[in-house]
Amino acid sequence: MDLSTASSGAAAPFDTALNLFTRIAEFPKPTIGKINGPALGGGVGLLFVTDIRIAVDNAFVQLAEVKRGLIPAIISLFIVPQLGPCLSKQYFLTGEKVPVQKLLQAGCITACVPGDKLDAVVADFAAVLLEGGPQAQSTIKQLVRVVDGADSKEGKTLFVKGVFEGMMKSKEAAYGMKAFLDKKKPDWLAYLGKPSAKL
Numbered sequence: 001m002d003l004s005t006a007s008s009g010a011a012a013p014f015d016t017a018l019n020l021f022t023r024i025a026e027f028p029k030p031t032i033g034k035i036n037g038p039a040l041g042g043g044v045g046l047l048f049v050t051d052i053r054i055a056v057d058n059a060f061v062q063l064a065e066v067k068r069g070l071i072p073a074i075i076s077l078f079i080v081p082q083l084g085p086c087l088s089k090q091y092f093l094t095g096e097k098v099p100v101q102k103l104l105q106a107g108c109i110t111a112c113v114p115g116d117k118l119d120a121v122v123a124d125f126a127a128v129l130l131e132g133g134p135q136a137q138s139t140i141k142q143l144v145r146v147v148d149g150a151d152s153k154e155g156k157t158l159f160v161k162g163v164f165e166g167m168m169k170s171k172e173a174a175y176g177m178k179a180f181l182d183k184k185k186p187d188w189l190a191y192l193g194k195p196s197a198k199l
Helices: 011-025 042-048 064-068 073-083 085-094 100-105 115-129 134-147 153-168 171-181 188-192
Strands: 032-035 052-056 060-062 097-099 111-113
Touching (some): 011 073, 032 115, 042 060, 052 115, 060 100, 064 085, 073 085, 111 115, 134 153
């Protein structure tokens, strides 16, 4: 069986899948992954492109592609930089079930909670995210991607300098600092003037 006959060309499914994962990873607003059960294959990739990841404590992930002669190619772009080469090779090569507690220890899961606490913990994180400046959050996501990326140290430094200088001129930062000096919480929804625009 030739898997390439399932589409008009190899580029089509590759580009479609890569675009899906990239758009979530680079979405300007914070994203929360709510893992309420096992995550397999591409589902593991979806987990790794979210910003905050909350899982039920009995969940597991499994990259079982190798058991079918397949390779977790596209999602490797998002998993390997976070999980590291050693664990990535182990989980890719064995296709073993990995309890989410191991991902928590590896720094790839935010929290593991009992099933009956999942909704509440996700809601708590959403509430905390609403306390952040929306443009600051968007820039932070981009900042982490660049600093963690393959660019030269000089390129990263120039980017960070641009972020810092932009922050110093930011109306959002000025609003947030004024609220701090006035000993008030900044009301970002009011600042935006669009109650549904944050999350």
